[in-house]
Structure formats: structure tokens, C-alpha cells
Amino acid sequence: MHSESSFHPDDFPDTLQDLPGIRLDAGAVGQAFVAAQGAQVVSWHAADGIERLYLSPSTGGLTRDGRKAMPIRGGVPICFPQFSDRGSMVKHGFARNLPWRLDQRAQASLTMTQRDGDASRQHWPHAFEAQLSVRMEFGALEILFTVVNTDSVAFSFTTALHTYLRVDDIRQIRLLGLEGVAYQDATDGCKVKTQQETALSIPAEVDRVYLNPPGIxxxxxxxxxxxTISQQGFCDTVVWNPGPDRARMLADMPDEDWLHMLCVEAACASAAVTLAPGERWEGSQRLCVG
Structure with a gap:
């Protein structure tokens, strides 16, 4: 039986930028690549062949010999059981840094699992089971994240699907659907503000946690x-781009790549989820072309 914190390269025969993982090829439905580290979807394109997820060309990550350099910069990192630095744990939690177990795979879908073990208990004392399911449909990618409390006591966590979307030029991009929504502005001490613009543009650094946003x-x-980006189960939507100045401080991303990415994240960041023993929580994000 596989240890939950060990890496078994035979389960992950494919590579993308030297990251071991699994390539899903469903023909006209689409293609995707899911890394062994963090069950992280790092590539997806539909029948049009356009890559929709950003992956830094200078990112690190788990190598085939099992050595881990750093978190993977791009794709859809799973933030669990802590979002960002909102707590005492390693930033964004440990789940994105560990190898996950492959449970099931098909032509257009797969499921991977992470359970508590020696590696997770270095950061968090609780027994849990986390599961990530990926499913491609025509023109769409859906990611479902599930957490089950297998402990004998209640626990709380924050979480996010930290989705990096690939764009040609962020200065030409607008987000619609957030007008009138309150948000915590992380560039201004997390002060709560309300978006006034109908369309959000990204001329420089943006780091916002939208509170009780619309689902789409x-x-x-x-x-x-x-x-079209929709979510269920998550109470917040995070919008992040480092802008030119902060991008220069990121060692695992080229300076100019802030122009080619935008994070739109399904999250529970402003308030923690609490699960009693045996309880289950799930949240999903769906990306649809057009």
C-alpha cells in the first residue's frame, strides 16, 4: 500500500517542464496535464488548442527522483489547509508541496487523494482526507475539491483553487461580474472596499478577496x-496579479510574465470552514471557453 507522503514515479509516467504527472488526452474534448505534486492541474486546452492555464517557464517542483525544489508556480495550486499567510503555517498550506496518490483515471478525468501522514503532521495535527477530481467536457474544465474530517475532533481550515489563467496581454483583459461586490484589499492592509467599476482592469498589482461574490x-x-469562470461551495473569489514591481521579486517567474497571467481563484479565505468529525466539505471551479 502506498504511503500518502511518498512519490511513486510509475504512477506518473508523463512529464511537462520536467514535472512528473499524468497527461489526459480526450481528443476533441481537450487535453490536460496534472502533476503528481499537489494534484496540480498545470495545463488545459480545449479543441481550439489554446492553452488556458499559465505555467511559469522557470518554476520548480517535484522531480522524477523525488526531490522537491519549491511549489509549482502556475496551473491550479490547491491551497490547504491555509490560504496565503493567513495563519502560522507555511504559505498556502502543505497540500501543494506533497505528492498525491492517483485513485482513478479515464480519458477525460482523474481523481487523486491526499491523507494525513508524517509529512502533513509536521504542519497540522489533524487526520483528514482530501480529494481532487478533474473532469474535461467539450470546452470546459471542472475541478472538484473535497475535504473529509477523519479525526476525532473538529478542525478548521481555509482553502483555494489558486487558478492561474494564461492571457496574451493583461492590459487588454477585463473581468466582468464583480461590480458592487465588497472585497478585502491585500495591497492596502486588507481594508474592505467595494468595487465601483463595471469591468475590472489590471494595470498593475491587484490582490483582492471578494466577499460573497456572484457565482460567475x-x-x-x-x-x-x-x-466564463464559475464556482460552487467556495464563499470568496480571489483576484491576483503581482504587477511589474512585485513580479521582479518572484524568483520562479520571469519579470515580464505578469503580463501573461491572471489568478481568478475559488476560495474560502476570509472565514474558515469548520468540520466536525466525519463531516465533509466540497467546492468546485469550472472554466468554460467563451
Missing amino acids: VRMVEQDRSLL
Whole structure:
């Protein structure tokens, strides 16, 4: 039986940028790549062949010999059981840094699991089971994240699907659907503000946790809809781009790549989820072309 914190390369025969993982190829439905580390979806494109997820060309990550350099910069990192630095744990929690176990795979889907073990208990004392399911449909990618409390006591966590979307030029991108929504502005001491603009533009650094947002936002480029992004189960939506100044401080991302990415994240960041023993929580994010 596989240890939950060990890496078994035979389960992950494919590579992308030297990251071991699994390539899903469902023909006209789409293609995706899911890394062994963090069960992290790092590539997805539908029948049009356009890559929709950003992956830094200079990122680190788990190598085939089992050595881990750093978190993977791009794709859809799983933040669990802590979002960002909102707590005493390693930033964004430990789940994205550990190898996950492959449970099931098909042509257009897979399921991976992480359970508590020696590696997780270095950071968090609780018994849990986390599961990530990926499913491609025509023009769409859906990611479902589930947490079950297998402990004898209640625990709380924050979490996010930290989705990096790939764009040609962030200065041409607008997000629709967040007008009138309150948000915590992490660039200004997490002060709560309200978005006044109908369309959010990203001219420089943006780091916002939108509180009780609508379940759907749209990413457009010059009035052409690129993606419809929907979520269920998550109470917040995070929008993040480091901007040019902070991007230069990121060792695992080229300085100019802030122009080519935008994070739109399904999250429970502003308030923790609490599960009693045996309770289950789930949240999902769906990306649809157009």
C-alpha cells in the first residue's frame, strides 16, 4: 500500500517542464496535464488548442527522483489547509508541496487523494482526507475539491483553487461580474472596499478577496468573451496579479510574465470552514471557453 507522503514515479509516467504527472488526452474534448505534486492541474486546452492555464517557464517542483525544489508556480495550486499567510503555517498550506496518490483515471478525468501522514503532521495535527477530481467536457474544465474530517475532533481550515489563467496581454483583459461586490484589499492592509467599476482592469498589482461574490465572472478581451469562470461551495473569489514591481521579486517567474497571467481563484479565505468529525466539505471551479 502506498504511503500518502511518498512519490511513486510509475504512477506518473508523463512529464511537462520536467514535472512528473499524468497527461489526459480526450481528443476533441481537450487535453490536460496534472502533476503528481499537489494534484496540480498545470495545463488545459480545449479543441481550439489554446492553452488556458499559465505555467511559469522557470518554476520548480517535484522531480522524477523525488526531490522537491519549491511549489509549482502556475496551473491550479490547491491551497490547504491555509490560504496565503493567513495563519502560522507555511504559505498556502502543505497540500501543494506533497505528492498525491492517483485513485482513478479515464480519458477525460482523474481523481487523486491526499491523507494525513508524517509529512502533513509536521504542519497540522489533524487526520483528514482530501480529494481532487478533474473532469474535461467539450470546452470546459471542472475541478472538484473535497475535504473529509477523519479525526476525532473538529478542525478548521481555509482553502483555494489558486487558478492561474494564461492571457496574451493583461492590459487588454477585463473581468466582468464583480461590480458592487465588497472585497478585502491585500495591497492596502486588507481594508474592505467595494468595487465601483463595471469591468475590472489590471494595470498593475491587484490582490483582492471578494466577499460573497456572484457565482460567475467572465474574462473578456476587447469585448470578446474568453472564459466564463464559475464556482460552487467556495464563499470568496480571489483576484491576483503581482504587477511589474512585485513580479521582479518572484524568483520562479520571469519579470515580464505578469503580463501573461491572471489568478481568478475559488476560495474560502476570509472565514474558515469548520468540520466536525466525519463531516465533509466540497467546492468546485469550472472554466468554460467563451
